[in-house]
Amino acid sequence: MQKEFKLPELGENIEAADIVNVLVKEGDFVKKDQGIVEIETDKATIEVPSSVEGKISKLFVKAGDRVKVGETIMVVEEETQETTKTTESVAEEKNKVESLSAKKEEKKTEEKPASKPAVSGEKKIVDFHLPELGENIESADVVNVLVKVGDVIQKDQGIIEIETDKATIEVPATVSGKVIEVLVKAGEKAKVGQTIIKVETGDVSETKIVETKESEIIQEQKSEETKPEFIKQPTTEVKGELPKLHPMEFVEQPPILKGAAPAAPSVRRIAREIGVDINKVPGTGPGGRITMDDVKAYSKKLHESRAEGIGIGIKAEALPDFSKFGKVKKVEMSNIRKKTAEHLSYAWATIPHVTQFDKADITNLEKTRKELSKIVEKSGAKLTVTGILVKVVVEALKKFPQFNSSIDMEKKEIIYKNYFNIGIAVDTEHGLIVPVIKDADKKSLTQISVDMNLLAEKARTKKIGLEELQGGCFTITNLGGIGGTYFTPIVNSPEVAILGVSRSSYEPVWNGYGTFEPRLMLPLSLSYDHRIIDGADAIRFLRFIVESLEQPLKMLL
Template sequence: MAELKLPDLGDNVSSAVVVGVLIKEGDSITAGQPVLELETDKAVMEAPASEGGTVSKVLVKPGDEVKSGQVIAVLGEAAEPAAENKPAPTPPPTPAPAPVSPQPSSTPAPQRSVAPLPSAPVGQRRLIPAAPSVRRLARELGINLLEVVGSGPAYRISENDLRRFALGEAPAAVAAQPPSAPAPTLPDFSRFGPVRREAMSGIRRATVRSMAQAWSTIPMVTQFDKADITEMEALRKRINPRAEKRGAKVTMTAILLKIAAAALKQFPKFNASIDTATNEVIYKEYIHIGVAVDTPTGLLVPVVRDVDKKGVIALAAELGEIAAKARDRKLTPEEMQGASFTISNLGGIGGTGFTPIVNWPEVAIMGVSRSSIEPLWNAEKATFEPRNVMPFSLSYDHRLIDGADAARFCRFVAEMLEDPFLLGFEG
């Protein structure tokens, strides 16, 4: 007999919800074969088996919350699968005499408050939180998910919800989850005019938690600077035809990745983390940089690894791939962990500057705004010249980084942007 344990879910991912069990008792599986379909705050993924064997017992079911290292199945001699344990592809023709109730993953509280499902205004589509396996089952049963009330967190629809709906039962009330910390009571906004409510997506809930933690943990300061990118922008346009032959498009973000890697080597404090439990500074010998990506479901931050070891064109190709995966919500937890620094580029949208929030446990983040043509003084010619100037900012953890360090870091980045020749030496 051997225990099949859930593999590591990744940094900052403490648990996940089982949305599909891909094995059953008696199945023969191999190492690496997907056994569970899991949903975290930011991604839906498949969990592979750590070893092969015959499934003797499955210990989890859809709706359960699982953690890294938890035993999810037992491998050994094939057990005689009970007929009632086999999932029914379609609901029974007549409902069972006993009322169907969902199986809770934990002991229910004696008293739970409930909240109704918010409805979307006419002409707008409501976000439907349901895993791919649930959507498949809905198609098989011919159910419109817009008509189903989910009983899970943030109105997530489970397979039990679909089967209850198919049997014509009243939808279960949605449990209202208490906030993790006391919050002021909101006024009744409907007194002043029409309102509507919309459940937060998993990505937005994760953003709320991480930003609140960062804001309450890190004493942040933001340094602002500008760089004349006239020559760098001209070089970027000259390089792009060569990059396009390799299926890449060189953007300013790709160039900034390379420049930031050089800056992190020059200023290792910015590539560190603070361990307050031991009063130590952890300096990272690797350079992995997160890149904020705007997606329809919220902000995601995939990570580009070993930036210092890659050329600009290679970085541009990788950046395009992970940005597309982020927008399609196909990133795995591993692709969103391990960053030691982050870049958030809003230049494609607009703005003249902003103060990005440091992503704990990192100690710094760079924010980039839209460049514009500005008159700069040319001392040699004693005249003003039109130049392409890009504003950027650097938020940092003041517990580790002093203002002078931040100013030097920004000047280093600006000088690299202003003189493309330096990229070949420092980068």
């Protein structure tokens, strides 16, 4: 029995991913949960495990392909007696068809020398035009051309395969004769009334004789050779073959509005659901056809232009030709880098940012951290300042709920969250990734440290799951391991605040008794959304964090 393995759901609003690497090949035997492909989404690079087990009979993807959610990755064959029998049956049916085709060819060969075509009427050149396809359908995309110059065609024979806004269909010929010119090719758009082919017509008796003989052969074999069941059977059972799509009849073509944009019904439906006028969307597909990605890109631009605080009508300046000044190297952005650039550009353009700075004296905290590290290390993790900050931030979010919210400017609503998921920015060779520690308020400091260590390792080795990157309430980004003093982190929309941590250092601090003491000071940078958070609230929030680091028992009060 054959089983299809399809690209599973990858997370909210993620509909496709790029294949970075294919980890198996045809003929391999795969087990459940074995890695099949390595994909790169807008969020991370991850391995996709198999949900089926068996021998790979067909592999449909390769590195560099873009695959949509639900698209078939491979077909796995479970070796059973029933499968073997079915395959043999299909092979027999194929042999029968080939035999029938051979008989047809023999008959054609026998009939041709019998007599030369007798032309009873004058030969003439006839233009075959694309006929009316349905009410208000003015054009269609040519998917495939089924004839070539020199072919002898019969009336009602399929000439081209076209795709309209509603279906993919074959267009039958309305004349018989010899094709002397083909005026369209696959990928082009053809208008109703446009000349498709030129045909030399005439009453050719040879054609009629052969047609009669072929009809007799087909009629003789019909009961056992051309059953409808046979047409369907091999397409569902033979390894690696895809089902044949039967085109919709002309009478089934539903009418569409005049002048409608070239887009599939599924694309039109999505456009309607998200409030996009499909006729205004520029198409990037063959012949200007509108794809799902075109609709999404257009919708995104609309939302960005309507968002509060964004500059409308800002024209991008063209880059100069840098090669005039020296050697250059162009490298295409990875999906993660593209998404990061788009997301942060959107956040910076739509959120009125303010950044508040402060320092925390962590001299005593650092001594305690080193003492407690031995306990945490027994669990296989390290106790870090970032881990401690997760617990501190959770308490701050409880005390200042406006920091644990999101803002909906279209509905003019504030969404307050009653859960506490903290994102930790991780620097990887693939780009910035933000894993999320879920339910941080319910976890001990040791468990948070273990989770942080595990998530960071997954992010760096491309093993992280998409669900581990979603649902954050507040983000912490720590650059202290690299250096620096202060910086202005960009709010990770739809969150409303982010805490930046820089490298701690010893500084002389006035002790109030006439001398300066060396104290270990930790620089903190709090960026926030000024639409919902006022400056006074921001400094109170930041001071709570500072005081909690300096006097941890304050959190218990």
